[in-house]
Amino acid sequence: xxxxxxxxxxxxxxxxxxxxxxxxxxxxxxxxxxxxxxxxxxxxxxxxxxxxxxxxxxxxxxxxxxxxxxxxxxxxxxxxxxxxxxxxxxxxxxxxxxxxxxxxxxxxxxxxxxxxxxxxxxxxxxxxxxxxxxxxxxxxxxxxxxxxxxxxxxxxxxxxxxxxxxxxxxxxxxxxxxxxxxxxxxxxxxxxxxxxxxxxxxxxxxxxxxxxxxxxxxxxxxxxxxxxxxxxxxxxxxxxxxxxxxxxxxxxxxxxxxxxxxxxxxxxxxxxxxxxxxxxxxxxxxxxxxxxxxxxxxxxxxxxxxxxxxxxx
Amino acid sequence: xxxxxxxxxxxxxxxxxxxxxxxxxxxxxxxxxxxxxxxxxxxxxxxxxxxxxxxxxxxxxxxxxxxxxxxxxxxxxxxxxxxxxxxxxxxxxxxxxxxxxxxxxxxxxxxxxxxxxxxxxxxxxxxxxxxxxxxxxxxxxxxxxxxxxxxxxxxxxxxxxxxxxxxxxxxxxxxxxxxxxxxxxxxxxxxxxxxxxxxxxxxxxxxxxxx
Numbered sequence: 001x002x003x004x005x006x007x008x009x010x011x012x013x014x015x016x017x018x019x020x021x022x023x024x025x026x027x028x029x030x031x032x033x034x035x036x037x038x039x040x041x042x043x044x045x046x047x048x049x050x051x052x053x054x055x056x057x058x059x060x061x062x063x064x065x066x067x068x069x070x071x072x073x074x075x076x077x078x079x080x081x082x083x084x085x086x087x088x089x090x091x092x093x094x095x096x097x098x099x100x101x102x103x104x105x106x107x108x109x110x111x112x113x114x115x116x117x118x119x120x121x122x123x124x125x126x127x128x129x130x131x132x133x134x135x136x137x138x139x140x141x142x143x144x145x146x147x148x149x150x151x152x153x154x155x156x157x158x159x160x161x162x163x164x165x166x167x168x169x170x171x172x173x174x175x176x177x178x179x180x181x182x183x184x185x186x187x188x189x190x191x192x193x194x195x196x197x198x199x200x201x202x203x204x205x206x207x208x209x210x211x212x213x214x215x216x217x218x219x220x221x222x223x224x225x226x227x228x229x230x231x232x233x234x235x236x237x238x239x240x241x242x243x244x245x246x247x248x249x250x251x252x253x254x255x256x257x258x259x260x261x262x263x264x265x266x267x268x269x270x271x272x273x274x275x276x277x278x279x280x281x282x283x284x285x286x287x288x289x290x291x292x293x294x295x296x297x298x299x300x301x302x303x304x305x306x307x308x309x310x311x312x313x
Numbered sequence: 314x315x316x317x318x319x320x321x322x323x324x325x326x327x328x329x330x331x332x333x334x335x336x337x338x339x340x341x342x343x344x345x346x347x348x349x350x351x352x353x354x355x356x357x358x359x360x361x362x363x364x365x366x367x368x369x370x371x372x373x374x375x376x377x378x379x380x381x382x383x384x385x386x387x388x389x390x391x392x393x394x395x396x397x398x399x400x401x402x403x404x405x406x407x408x409x410x411x412x413x414x415x416x417x418x419x420x421x422x423x424x425x426x427x428x429x430x431x432x433x434x435x436x437x438x439x440x441x442x443x444x445x446x447x448x449x450x451x452x453x454x455x456x457x458x459x460x461x462x463x464x465x466x467x468x469x470x471x472x473x474x475x476x477x478x479x480x481x482x483x484x485x486x487x488x489x490x491x492x493x494x495x496x497x498x499x500x501x502x503x504x505x506x507x508x509x510x511x512x513x514x515x516x517x518x519x520x521x522x523x524x
Contacts, residue, residue, distance in 0.1 A: 010350055010351060010352050010353060011352055011353050011354070012352045012353065012354035012367065015416060017410070017411055017416075019407045019410050019411070019420065020407060020411055076406075076407075077404050077405045077406060077446070078403070078404060078405020078406075078420055078422065078445070078446020078447055079405075079422055079423065079445055079446040080423075080444065080445040080446040081403060081404045081405040081444060081445065081446035081447050082404055082405060082446065084385075084402070084404050085404055087384075087385035087386075087387075087402055087404055088384045088385060088404060088406070089384070090384065090385050090386045091383065091384050091385065091386045092384075094380075094381040094382075095381065095382055095383060095384040095408065096382070097382070097383075097384035097406055097408050098384035098385075101384060158382075159378065159382065159411060159412045160378075160414065160503050161378060161411065161412055161413060161414035161416075161503075162411065307411075309414065309416050310414060310500065312352075312369055312414070312415040312416065312499060312500065313367055313369070313499045313500070313511065
């Protein structure tokens with residue numbers, strides 16, 4: 001039995017993009033969070049807020065998260081064609097994807113170099129934390145982490161084909177969310193490395209930082225959606241699909257409920273007590289950190305799914 | 314050197330889909346891929362409602378958004394303005410699909426043919442030219458153009474709605490039509506500078522693409 005000419009409707013309509021799916025969303029979330037984590041970790045370590053083992057553990061987790069994200073991206077490439085993946089670096093002059101591939105690769109290499117002196121057998125390498133070369137590597141990692149956070153939004157906002165993405169506010173929102181998700185990984189690292197007592201000791205920095213970032217992200221998201229709701233017809237259609245259409249559940253429940261309100265309430269309750277020193281509040285706060293990660297992924301996924309092209313003519 | 318352009322006369326198109334079938338027959342594209350489409354649109358309200366047809370294909374833009382977005386350099390512009398995808402270089406990032414405001418490129422991942430997973434001999438021969446996991450789009454039938462023949466869609470159009478020609482030649486068929494009729498280019502505000510013109514009503518304009 002023949003399939004007929006097509007299963008694609010040949011009608012003039014506002015069509016949403018379907019090809020950049022959850023794998024790309026996970027890459028944008030995972031690699032962005034990993035960049036946010038390394039950025040904050042290097043700053044907090046420099047200020048003496050966290051100790052060296054915690055910083056190194058965070059670096060390992062960030063590295064693994066970045067590599068897992070890259071594996072998802074690799075899976076998204078064309079079957080068969082993906083093995084020519086080294087071609088992805090060829091056009092950095094015009095393509096944001098080529099720039100992003102370069103940035104994330106350099107960032108992974110910098111992290112490997114920073115971590116090597118802590119690996120048994122490589123401890124004599126001359127770029128430890130206290131050395132000049134080590135400091136240079138960390139400055140490089142800081143710059144490339146900042147560049148990747150910006151890239152995760154710029155890659156989408158640079159295209160004028162999809163109005164909902166084509167705004168300078170998108171990189172700002174994604175940078176802010178990378179900081180939020182990166183900072184929310186740190187408490188998990190600290191509890192695993194040093195236990196809850198250490199977490200309570202530096203809690204005032206972490207929890208107040210998380211609270212501020214949650215508020216900034218909520219405000220940016222509000223401005224973003226509000227701005228798009230008054231923009232062109234395709235952007236308004238994207239907002240409709242996000243707030244009232246087929247993706248409303250993932251936006252309201254995942255992004256707003258799990259990603260913003262739940263952590264806000266839990267961190268607020270934890271701050272009102274003893275900053276995680278007792279098991280009950282510790283559980284609340286760690287749940288808040290995990291919820292921020294879920295919200296961060298769903299934010300990227302929802303934004304990709306509601307990307308609507310304008311009319312082609 | 315010629316700079317190939319294309320005109321679509323919206324008053325003449327009757328929505329017969331002859332161009333769609335001709336493109337399929339010429340290039341043997343798989344079921345999920347349509348290099349040529351004729352989309353329908355309802356306009357107006359009862360009792361003056363009408364159905365209009367708009368043929369869509371790659372516009373072979375002067376500044377193609379797909380080529381700018383492609384990280385591998387697989388999308389190249391020939392000296393005559395035809396934009397082609399080099400399948401040996403494409404890795405299937407689908408950046409071109411996101412960046413093209415006309416949503417023209419497709420990616421073929423080796424899905425079934427028109428009659429299921431077992432391909433008919435015609436499909437076996439035609440699909441051999443497509444590399445699995447790479448982007449596909451209209452290439453202006455450059456194999457025919459290079460032989461001096463018109464693209465398959467132009468040749469098949471019974472209403473003379475589709476035409477092609479050299480935009481640099483003031484006496485070419487497309488420039489003649491552009492002088493005779495009002496015309497516009499799709500989503501011109503995006504700065505892609507398409508080589509395709511839609512003709513709509515009497516009253517001409519500039520020749521050579523009006524760059």
